Amino acid sequence: MDQYKHSCPHCGHQIEYTQDYCGKSTPCPLCGKSVMFPAIPPGGFRKKLQIAKPAPPPKQKLQFKLGPMLSAIFTFVREFEHWRVVGFCLIPFIVIALGLVAARAAKRHQEANPTEVRPTQPQVEAGTWDKMEELTRADQQMPAYVQAVRTAKARVDLAVRTRDALHNTYRGQNLDTASFQLVMARYEAADKEVNNSQQSLNATRQLFNQAYTKYQGLGGKVDYQSQLPP
Numbered sequence: 001m002d003q004y005k006h007s008c009p010h011c012g013h014q015i016e017y018t019q020d021y022c023g024k025s026t027p028c029p030l031c032g033k034s035v036m037f038p039a040i041p042p043g044g045f046r047k048k049l050q051i052a053k054p055a056p057p058p059k060q061k062l063q064f065k066l067g068p069m070l071s072a073i074f075t076f077v078r079e080f081e082h083w084r085v086v087g088f089c090l091i092p093f094i095v096i097a098l099g100l101v102a103a104r105a106a107k108r109h110q111e112a113n114p115t116e117v118r119p120t121q122p123q124v125e126a127g128t129w130d131k132m133e134e135l136t137r138a139d140q141q142m143p144a145y146v147q148a149v150r151t152a153k154a155r156v157d158l159a160v161r162t163r164d165a166l167h168n169t170y171r172g173q174n175l176d177t178a179s180f181q182l183v184m185a186r187y188e189a190a191d192k193e194v195n196n197s198q199q200s201l202n203a204t205r206q207l208f209n210q211a212y213t214k215y216q217g218l219g220g221k222v223d224y225q226s227q228l229p230p
């Protein structure tokens with residue numbers, strides 16, 4: 001507040017006064033007589049001269065006035081008559097929200113306890129599928145090995161029968177030299193065929209044994225050994 005000076009007309013005491021005292025009277029603090037201050041101080045009001053400057057922009061209007069807004073909201077809430085309708089309209093959203101919350105909770109539970117929920121997958125060893133394929137192939141091939149042994153055995157049986165029949169035919173007979181040599185050649189051929197067929201049978205059995213051992217190693221359960229001729 002600007003201060004002005006006024007001399008007491010009675011004692012000359014310099015009295016300081018403010019704008020509020022303009023045009024009013026007060027007792028002089030020195031002589032006690034009534035002093036009237038001028039309605040307009042000498043030189044005019046200094047403040048009015050300062051107001052001639054451009055006023056700053058009214059920032060306050062842009063500011064968020066929280067108090068009045070809250071008051072308006074409270075008034076609206078208190079006086080709104082359709083809260084019941086609004087409540088009913090909100091029910092579906094509340095149900096959906098609760099469902100989402102439940103689903104999220106379930107998912108978190110699942111993540112926290114993975115072994116509890118996830119289905120246990122069978123532990124498949126590497127190469128198991130290859131082994132199963134091999135076993136299937138072996139199962140398809142084993143009958144061929146069995147058949148090969150049977151065929152070889154049949155050849156041996158035939159060779160033995162032929163040789164025995166030959167011996168039975170000429171046993172105890174008196175043959176001339178030419179016939180004897182001829183029969184001996186047939187004996188020899190028959191014996192050779194017995195030996196050859198026997199070697200062939202042995203080789204075929206060996207092939208069967210190799211295949212059958214591998215088949216059993218793959219987990220094959222069919223008893224192909226029992227299907228072989230004695």
Ligand SMILES: [Zn+2]
Nearest residue numbers: 008011028031
């Ligand atoms: Zn005075």
